[in-house]
Amino acid sequence: MTRQQPNVRTVSGQDESTVMTRLSPFVAREAELAWLQARWGQALRGDSVLVAVEGDVGVGKATLVDVFGAQTTTQGALFVSSRSYDTGLHIPYQPLIELLASLWDQLTSILGPDLPADLNLPTTVWAEVGRFVPEALLTGSVATPAPAIEGRIDQNRLHSGLCNFLSAVARVKPLVIALYDVQWADRSTLAFIHYLVHIGRPLNNSMRQPLMVVLTHRPDEIDDSHPLHHLLRGVRTNGRVGGWNGIQAVQRLQLAPLSQEAVGQWLMALLPGAADPALAHYLWEGCEGNPLFLLHTLADWQERHLLAASAQASPPGQPMVAAAANPSRWPALAPNVRSVLQQRRAGLSSNGHQLLLVLAVSNWPLDLELARRVLDWSPQTLQTTLAELAPTGLLWLRAEPRPERTASAPPENRVIGLSHSLIRRTIYDDARADQARRLHRLLAGQLNAWHEQGDVQAAVKAAMHARLAGASDDDILPALMALAGWAFSLNALDSARELYWGALSQATQPGDTTTQMLIHRALGDIHELNGDYRAGLEHYQAALGCTGDVAEHILIRCRMAQVSLQHDDRENAAAHVQAACDKLPADLIATLPADLLTQQGEVMLRLGQLEKAQQKLLQARSAVETRGDVSSRIHLAHVLADLSTQTGQDDAALNLLQQVLNLPGSDLWQIRTHERLGEIHQAAGRLAEAEHHSALALEGFQRLGAWKQQAQLLTVLSTIYEGQGDMSRALARAREAVVIYRMLERIPILTH
Numbered sequence: 035m036t037r038q039q040p041n042v043r044t045v046s047g048q049d050e051s052t053v054m055t056r057l058s059p060f061v062a063r064e065a066e067l068a069w070l071q072a073r074w075g076q077a078l079r080g081d082s083v084l085v086a087v088e089g090d091v092g093v094g095k096a097t098l099v100d101v102f103g104a105q106t107t108t109q110g111a112l113f114v115s116s117r118s119y120d121t122g123l124h125i126p127y128q129p130l131i132e133l134l135a136s137l138w139d140q141l142t143s144i145l146g147p148d149l150p151a152d153l154n155l156p157t158t159v160w161a162e163v164g165r166f167v168p169e170a171l172l173t174g175s176v177a178t179p180a181p182a183i184e185g186r187i188d189q190n191r192l193h194s195g196l197c198n199f200l201s202a203v204a205r206v207k208p209l210v211i212a213l214y215d216v217q218w219a220d221r222s223t224l225a226f227i228h229y230l231v232h233i234g235r236p237l238n239n240s241m242r243q244p245l246m247v248v249l250t251h252r253p254d255e256i257d258d259s260h261p262l263h264h265l266l267r268g269v270r271t272n273g274r275v276g277g278w279n280g281i282q283a284v285q286r287l288q289l290a291p292l293s294q295e296a297v298g299q300w301l302m303a304l305l306p307g308a309a310d311p312a313l314a315h316y317l318w319e320g321c322e323g324n325p326l327f328l329l330h331t332l333a334d335w336q337e338r339h340l341l342a343a344s345a346q347a348s349p350p351g352q353p354m355v356a357a358a359a360n361p362s363r364w365p366a367l368a369p370n371v372r373s374v375l376q377q378r379r380a381g382l383s384s385n386g387h388q389l390l391l392v393l394a395v396s397n398w399p400l401d402l403e404l405a406r407r408v409l410d411w412s413p414q415t416l417q418t419t420l421a422e423l424a425p426t427g428l429l430w431l432r433a434e435p436r437p438e439r440t441a442s443a444p445p446e447n448r449v450i451g452l453s454h455s456l457i458r459r460t461i462y463d464d465a466r467a468d469q470a471r472r473l474h475r476l477l478a479g480q481l482n483a484w485h486e487q488g489d490v491q492a493a494v495k496a497a498m499h500a501r502l503a504g505a506s507d508d509d510i511l512p513a514l515m516a517l518a519g520w521a522f523s524l525n526a527l528d529s530a531r532e533l534y535w536g537a538l539s540q541a542t543q544p545g546d547t548t549t550q551m552l553i554h555r556a557l558g559d560i561h562e563l564n565g566d567y568r569a570g571l572e573h574y575q576a577a578l579g580c581t582g583d584v585a586e587h588i589l590i591r592c593r594m595a596q597v598s599l600q601h602d603d604r605e606n607a608a609a610h611v612q613a614a615c616d617k618l619p620a621d622l623i624a625t626l627p628a629d630l631l632t633q634q635g636e637v638m639l640r641l642g643q644l645e646k647a648q649q650k651l652l653q654a655r656s657a658v659e660t661r662g663d664v665s666s667r668i669h670l671a672h673v674l675a676d677l678s679t680q681t682g683q684d685d686a687a688l689n690l691l692q693q694v695l696n697l698p699g700s701d702l703w704q705i706r707t708h709e710r711l712g713e714i715h716q717a718a719g720r721l722a723e724a725e726h727h728s729a730l731a732l733e734g735f736q737r738l739g740a741w742k743q744q745a746q747l748l749t750v751l752s753t754i755y756e757g758q759g760d761m762s763r764a765l766a767r768a769r770e771a772v773v774i775y776r777m778l779e780r781i782p783i784l785t786h
Contacts, residue, residue, distance in 0.1 A: 058329045059303035062296030063098055066287060070102045070248070073285060074111075077246040078208065084231045086266055087250045089289035091456050092326025092371055095250040098289060099212050102248075106210050111244070112140060112203065115212035119397045120455065123498055123533070124220040125517075126526030129213055130196075131166045131494070138167045141203065149173060153202040162195025165524075182523040188702070189222075189525040190740055193229040200230065204243035212248045215455060216262055217255040222526040224261045233741075291323030300328065320367035326454060327371040333427060334377050335367070375460045378426060385411075385419040390452070393429060394461035395473040398495060399451030402431070408476045420450075428457055475503040478513070494520070501536055511540040511549065522556060531560045551580035555590065558597075567601045588614045589630055595637045604641060611637050628657035628666040636673045639680070647677060668694050668703045675710065684718055705734030709747065716754060725754050745774040 070085065077083040087095045096117075103113035116132035145152050150173050160174020170176075183189050203209055213219070213227070231247055256262050266284055292300060298314035321327040368374035379387065392408055393400060406416045423429055431450050452458045462470065481496035497517035518533035534553050541549040558573035574594045578587060591614035598607035614634060635650035651674055658666050671690045678687035691714075694707045712728035715721075728750050735743040748771035755764035 058094075058097070058325050059300050060094075060097060060101055061299040061303055062292055063094070063101075066098055066289065067102055067105070069287060070098075071105065074102075074106060074210070074246055077210075077244045080244075082231045083246040084227070084284050085246065085248045086284055086286045087248060087289055088253050088286060089250075090254070090291070090324065091252055092324045092454065093289050093291055094325045095289055096214050097325070099214070099248050099250060103210055103212060106208070109208075111208040111210050112137070112144075113210045113212070114140060115214065117214035117455075118216055118218035118220075118223070120215075120218050120459065121397055121498055121502075123501060124526075124529040125494055125498060126220050126222045126521045126524050126529045127166065127226070128223070128494065129216075129219055130223055130226060133211065133213070134163065134166050134196075137203065138169060142169075145206070150175075152206050153199070155199060155202055159195045159198045159202075162192050163199045165192070183525040189225075190229070191701075192524070193226050193233075194737070196226065197230050197233075200245065201243050204245045208244035210246050210248065212250070214250045215252075216249045217251040217260070219262070220526065221261045221528050222524065224265050228265060292318070292325060292328075293323060294318040297321075297323060297328065300325070301332075304332075317367075321371075324371060326456065327374065329427060330371065330378055331367055331374050334374050371456060372460050375428075375457055376464070378428065379461070382426075383419070383422060385415065386422050389416075389419050389423065390428060390457075390461050391465055391469065392473055392477075393450065393452045394458045394465065395470055395499075396477055397458065399449050402448040402450050404480055405450060408473065408480055427453060429453055471503050474499045478503060493517075501533075511537060511546070514540060515549065515552075518553075518556070522560070527560050527564055531557065534560070547580045551577045551586065554580060555593075558593070562597050562600075567597065567603075570597055571606075585630075588634075592630060592633045592637060596633065599637060599640050607637060608641055611641065628654060629669060631657050632666065632670045632673055636676075639673065639677055644677070644680065651677065664697055665703070668697055668707075672707070672710065675714075679714060679717075684714055687714055701734065701737075705731050708734065709743075712747075712750065716750070721754050721757050725751065725758075728754065741774050745771045748774070 073083050073085050087099060089095050100115070103115065107113050114133055114137045116129040116136065118129045141149055155174065157174050157176050158180075160170050161176045161180035164171035164174070164176060165180055180192070180195075183192055200209060200211075213223075216224070216227075227247060227249070230245075251262060266286065294315060297318040298311060301314045301317065317328055317332065321331050368377060379390065382390075388409060389405065392405055396405075402416070406413065409416070411419075420431060424431075429450060429452050431448060433448050452461075478496050478499035481492050481499065494517060497513040500513035501517070514533055514537035518530050518537055521530035521533055534557050538550065538553045538557075541553060554573045554577035558570040558577065560570075561567075561573060562570035571594060574590055574597075577590050581587065581590075591610045595607040595610035595614070598604070598610060611634065631650060631654035635647045635654055638647035638650055651670070654670055655674075658670050671694045675687040675690045678684070678690065688711065691707050691711050695704065708727045709731035712724045712726075712731060715727060716724035728747055732744060732747040732751065735747060748767045752764045752767035752771065755761075755767060
């Protein structure tokens with residue numbers, strides 16, 4: 035990382051708890067800490083532990099978890115955390131990117147050059163980690179990054195790779211992962227949490243490494259449709275979804291506000307010798323025991339109503355309070371924490387307000403130099419403003435080590451952030467819309483100028499700020515398209531759909547029909563993958579109206595035919611195929627992509643038009659030989675094999691598929707080839723060969739974490755064993771299939 039690059043990605047998400055631990059005493063949480071320690075004991079024994087700490091805003095969830103994390107660190111564990119942000123956009127895997135970046139910095143500090151040997155991971159795992167941490171590609175000697183994710187099976191490959199990485203880390207040092215504010219996490223992140231704790235862990239306890247995941251969230255911000263609700267309600271496991279050895283629920287801890295007695299302890303710890311029992315009662319009653327409310331109410335009250343001369347001196351950064359002689363004359367407290375935060379900001383200078391607003395608009399912690407450039411301040415102005423804000427407890431400033439040090443770069447990177455998400459929301463809501471848009475635009479420009487190519491998190495943040503800047507920024511559309519395409523490449527369909535819709539509104543204004551066509555095609559694919567067949571076709575139809583290019587028309591028509599067939603709409607499929615063929619002049623065949631011709635032949639084959647399919651596949655074979663890649667060859671071989679089986683030429687089909695096994699194709703194609711070979715051998719009554727190939731396919735789908743395909747192959751193997759007369763193995767495979775089918779019904783997020 036260069037000196038000019040903002041090091042925002044190294045922030046571990048401990049900002050809120052760091053400042054609260056420093057300013058607000060940690061009292062009366064011994065029982066909750068003991069409860070978390072008991073759960074950690076379960077993890078050390080090999081159980082997979084998922085804990086949810088729940089409570090209202092400001093009640094101290096992150097502080098509790100951070101203190102627990104510090105305890106586990108002294109016990110020899112690695113503690114790593116990140117947080118989700120209320121950005122208004124669902125950015126895929128955002129907290130996971132932060133978490134992996136922070137974990138990587140810790141690992142490189144601890145293991146140094148021994149990191150690759152100590153983790154001992156295959157290049158396929160390094161490639162998946164490298165999607166979010168580019169340095170992992172160099173560490174794992176990966177020649178090329180992992181390909182785009184195409185569907186749920188590929189997403190399982192990503193999750194499996196990340197699980198293998200985290201398990202390898204836990205093998206070196208026990209691992210505690212904390213994810214704060216997951217009520218704002220995207221669906222993909224929550225799906226990974228499912229996979230990490232309940233699927234990707236070994237079934238045998240003796241093979242597991244100590245790993246514990248702790249979530250914090252606000253129950254009042256999720257409803258029955260929220261994916262987090264499904265996670266908290268639906269998971270029932272002993273360490274792996276569908277596990278065979280008993281049932282265990284997600285373990286939840288309700289964090290209550292401080293009692294009146296605890297508020298007295300809190301006040302005594304904050305100001306030894308200056309606390310008054312009547313004052314403790316007054317604060318407890320007015321603040322309802324909320325630590326965030328207590329801290330800022332106390333500071334605001336001292337500043338506004340008690341003279342410093344009547345208070346004892348206290349260390350810098352801590353509020354001062356003296357007990358008043360007449361409690362009946364004490365001023366009324368603010369009605370809620372939002373009101374007191376507004377009061378805390380009322381007396382600040384214009385520069386103080388500006389810096390707080392930049393941090394609120396940024397949402398993420400900022401490199402201090404980046405904040406200065408956005409504000410166009412001198413270093414002296416920035417230092418003066420920081421000195422003004424330091425005693426307020428509204429923000430924090432932390433020096434963090436740089437991952438790479440050079441002679442010209444300082445050994446530390448100074449990072450600044452707001453001390454609580456509610457402070458951010460209060461400031462942002464009070465800001466004028468034009469102020470926020472201007473700062474979003476400035477942040478987008480600075481992040482685009484500073485981040486190095488391959489810094490995923492900085493690019494994501496730049497695109498998000500461009501999106502929120504408003505329609506006047508020329509960079510919004512390409513930024514949105516890049517971010518939407520990245521989300522789609524990760525199969526984060528909810529995020530991709532939201533971002534493509536935002537891009538569509540931008541592309542409509544200048545009449546950019548080419549971009550509109552691409553967006554409608556992508557939205558059609560997203561709706562189809564989500565099971566909304568009709569909505570998908572509507573977007574494909576809209577894409578047809580946005581282009582006059584013949585090749586694009588043919589491609590879209592073939593896609594519409596394929597989707598129609600998947601939903602047994604043969605009449606519609608036939609109409610789209612005919613429309614594609616009517617658009618196809620003879621001189622265009624030589625320029626069409628090989629896969630497009632194969633796709634046309636495949637659709638015709640599924641429609642039962644064998645002669646037309648054969649003609650089209652012959653054209654496809656010629657195209658593959660002249661301009662097709664390995665993937666095109668494999669795709670064509672599978673379609674030709676299907677044609678051969680439908681015409682009674684099983685041996686020809688087997689020969690084609692055996693040739694595919696010798697090609698250097700993707701892992702998924704190899705697995706599907708074994709699956710197809712098993713089907714053909716089984717249909718021909720060659721059960722030994724069918725068992726061999728089906729077992730290899732099952733092993734592959736287990737490696738990818740493709741549960742539905744595993745269940746289907748277990749059923750096939752059960753039938754094969756029954757045909758061989760091995761009833762015990764047939765029954766065992768059938769039972770395994772039933773367990774998986776029941777698990778898929780119970781965990782909606784896995785099949786979304």
